[in-house]
Amino acid sequence: MKKTKRYAMLIDLRRCIGCHSCSVSCKAENQVPLGVWRTWVKQVEKGIYPNVIRIFLPLLCNNCERPVCKTVCPVKATYQRKDGIVMIDPHRCIGCKYCMAACPYNVRYVDPIKKIVQKCTWCYRRVDAGDLPACAKTCIGGARIFGDINDPDSEIFRLISTNPVQVIKPEKGTSPMVFYIDLDITAVEARENI
């Protein structure tokens, strides 16, 4: 029996060099306005000289299996495709920003031009045409691997099966679909001083 498609992304942090080309290509592909980002690379320094490391943590919408944004949207503007991509209907969103408050990953933003909430959709138009999302395509280290997690012949299935992987904030119960190899939890938990 052929299983349904379920897209996922694996980010191999051993290969990320923090060049930000994923952020740039995403901006170009999705025409993301100034000041907001669909994907970005958080940079954290850990340790004191000479024992110090710089950690790069690319972040994007996790397109969760159980998205809390979909649960809380009052007009069902946020919905999930059969292949798992969480989408926003631009004609339905009323801009109440409840989804932004409920998202444990802070990946949603108000589009300053369209005045609706937007987020990463894994470049669904490119994916439907059989191509990779712009960030995965452009990543020079090959750190972002995108594919069908239910297909045993795919690269992402092979890498997730043979490596220890982690997700961000599994305790929130959203079953995120962006997996990380070599994830340092201090980089996730580090906050600027507020």
Place this chain on the structure above:
Amino acid sequence: MNEAVRVVYNIHHEIPLGALIANYFYFTGLSAGSFILSTLAYVFGVNKYKPIAKTSVILATLLLILAPINLLIDLEQPYRFWTLFYYINPTSAISWGSFLLTLYPLNCIIYGYFMFKGNEKMTKLFGILGIPLAISVHGYTGFILALARARDLWHTPLMPVLFLVSAMVSGIALTILVIYIKDRFFSPLMKANEELIVDLGKILAFSIILDLSLVFADIIVMFNSNPEALQIVDRVLFGKFKNLFLGVEIALGSLIPLLILLSPLRKNITLVIISSLLVMIGIFAMRYVVVVGGQIIPQI
């Protein structure tokens, strides 16, 4: 080790729900609280509260008509608000709210109409209908916050209860203020009904104790929760929100009024009025601390 971790680069995350939402919660709380007070005479038959029933039902109706205006202004697409009534998501608290916010003021208007007409039977009927509506219209705002799983300050089953109790507190305080002003300056006698105000002060004191114990329980559990919750409690108790929370909400808005209302000073009308005013300010600070303080820590 934590001192040796520094964020070198991260993007800016805006705070999605701001002061307007806090104000909305404040208004619905005032409305629900005054509505419950007005039902004391006409549904539960406590006749000594009859003089306040008409005032508080007008307050309940007016505030609930004003409250959703905050929501409308806060929407990014205000002209799409009416789609809330036919794109319904049963899992979303805002979706429940769009119906509660329509039914409750309608019920308030009918209930008030019969009250002013002197039809006690119909007043009682719509009062009985109104009590669950008033509880849900404010209880659901607690659920809005409690169902937003990401924010540790909000994601607690205590939130709807806490909101209901603080609604009672602020509703009673508002009613005391308004009936004092009404009787003192606009009634033919030009004299406040002191006995009634002292009596309402007692209910106010009781509600403040309940409210304080819930806030205390919430903080104690948060202190023993996950690290993120601990970071938020830290900001609320010792950081950016410490003046607003400890100073305005707890000291000014709860403890000082409580001391006045429990001591022999409670017979002094001026002090009761001052403590009602302080309570109203304190509850607004509470709404602001909960809504904005809950989002102060970026998730990533």
